Amino acid sequence: MTEWPGDGKGEKGKAVWSELDIPAAWEQSAAAILRHRWRKILVLGAIDRGKSTYCVFLSRYLLAAGHRIAFVDADIGQKDLGPPATVALGYAETPQALAAMTPAALYFVGSVTPAGHLLPMVVGTKLLVEAARAPFVIINTTGLVHGIGQVLKGYKIEAVQPDVIVALSQGNELHALTRAYSTYRIFHLAPSPRARAKTPEQRRAARELAFYRYFQAASDVVLPRRALLFQRTPAPVAPDKPLLCGVADRRNRCLGLALLQDWDVRHDTLTLRTPVAAERIRVVQYGDLYLTPEGHELGRR
Numbered sequence: 001m002t003e004w005p006g007d008g009k010g011e012k013g014k015a016v017w018s019e020l021d022i023p024a025a026w027e028q029s030a031a032a033i034l035r036h037r038w039r040k041i042l043v044l045g046a047i048d049r050g051k052s053t054y055c056v057f058l059s060r061y062l063l064a065a066g067h068r069i070a071f072v073d074a075d076i077g078q079k080d081l082g083p084p085a086t087v088a089l090g091y092a093e094t095p096q097a098l099a100a101m102t103p104a105a106l107y108f109v110g111s112v113t114p115a116g117h118l119l120p121m122v123v124g125t126k127l128l129v130e131a132a133r134a135p136f137v138i139i140n141t142t143g144l145v146h147g148i149g150q151v152l153k154g155y156k157i158e159a160v161q162p163d164v165i166v167a168l169s170q171g172n173e174l175h176a177l178t179r180a181y182s183t184y185r186i187f188h189l190a191p192s193p194r195a196r197a198k199t200p201e202q203r204r205a206a207r208e209l210a211f212y213r214y215f216q217a218a219s220d221v222v223l224p225r226r227a228l229l230f231q232r233t234p235a236p237v238a239p240d241k242p243l244l245c246g247v248a249d250r251r252n253r254c255l256g257l258a259l260l261q262d263w264d265v266r267h268d269t270l271t272l273r274t275p276v277a278a279e280r281i282r283v284v285q286y287g288d289l290y291l292t293p294e295g296h297e298l299g300r301r
C-alpha cells in the first residue's frame with residue numbers, strides 16, 4: 001500500500017515531500033487544474049507508473065492553495081484509502097490531514113481485481129464521485145488498462161465524465177484508450193524516472209497487510225439469517241472457507257467488510273468476522289474472494 005508520504009510531520013514531512021520527483025509537466029498540469037478549477041480529475045495509468053504518487057502530489061498542490069479535496073480511491077487492489085476490494089471516498093482540508101485521511105464512504109466491489117467485477121467498479125466509482133462534496137475530486141484507478149481493463153476505463157470515463165484525465169504512460173501504451181476518448185481534456189504525462197516496479201509478490205503482500213490490519217479490529221458476530229438481506233448473488237450458499245463480503249446498513253450504505261465464516265443451518269444463524277458493529281448490519285453483499293482474517297487469499301469462488 002502506498003503511504004501518503006510524510007504529511008502532518010512538520011520538517012520530516014517536508015523532507016519526505018522533497019524526496020518525490022515532480023517533473024515540470026506534472027507541475028504544469030496541477031497549475032492548469034487549479035487555474036481552471038477542473039473539478040473531477042481522473043488519473044489513469046498502467047501499474048507502477050506513479051498514479052498514487054501523482055494523486056498525492058496533486059492533493060498537496062491543491063491543499064497548499066487552500067482548497068479542500070475529495071479523493072476517490074478506485075484502485076481496489078493497491079489501496080491508498082480504505083480496505084482492499086472497496087472503492088473509498090475521503091476528504092482532506094490541509095496537507096497535514098492527508099496522512100490521517102479516513103474513508104467517509106465505501107462501496108464494496110467484491111474482489112481485489114476488476115476482472116469479473118466491472119459493473120461494481122463503474123457503479124461504485126460513479127456513486128462516490130457523485131457523493132463527493134469538495135471543489136476538487138481526485139480519482140485514482142487500477143493499473144489494468146489493456147484488454148478488459150481498457151473497456152472498463154472507457155466506461156469509467158463515460159460514467160464519471162471527468163473534467164480532465166491525467167494519463168501517466170510510457171510510450172504509446174495508453175494510446176488506444178486515450179485516442180478513443182480524445183473528446184475529453186487529457187494531460188499525457190510521462191512517469192517519473194524514479195518510478196519503481198513492484199513484484200506480484202509485493203503487491204499480494206501489500207494487500208495481505210491491508211486486510212490483516214483491517215480485520216485486526218474484528219470479532220465474530222452471530223446474526224439470525226432472517227434479519228438479513230443478501231445481495232450480489234442470486235442464491236446465497238454457505239461457504240466452506242471464509243468468504244469476503246461487504247456489509248451495509250438499513251439504508252444500503254456500505255459499512256465495511258466481513259468474512260462469512262459459518263452458516264449454522266440448525267439455528268439458521270450466520271457467523272461473520274467483522275469490525276462493524278453487529279446492530280448496524282442489515283445487508284450482506286457476497287464477494288468472491290476466500291480470505292483468512294490474517295489476509296491470506298485462498299482463491300476465488
Ligand SMILES: Nc1ncnc2c1ncn2[C@@H]1O[C@H](COP(=O)(O)OP(=O)(O)OP(=O)(O)O)[C@@H](O)[C@H]1O
Pocket residue numbers: 002019020021022023045046047048049050051052053054075078142143192194195196197198
Ligand atoms: N515522482 C516520483 N518520485 C519519486 N518516486 C516515485 C515517483 N513516481 C513513482 N515513484 C515510486 O515508484 C513506485 C510506484 O509508484 P506508485 O505507487 O505511485 O505507482 P502506481 O501507479 O500508483 O502503482 P500501482 O499500480 O501499484 O497502484 C513507488 O515506490 C513510488 O514511490
Ligand SMILES: [Mg+2]
Pocket residue numbers: 002051052053075078
Ligand atoms: Mg497506486
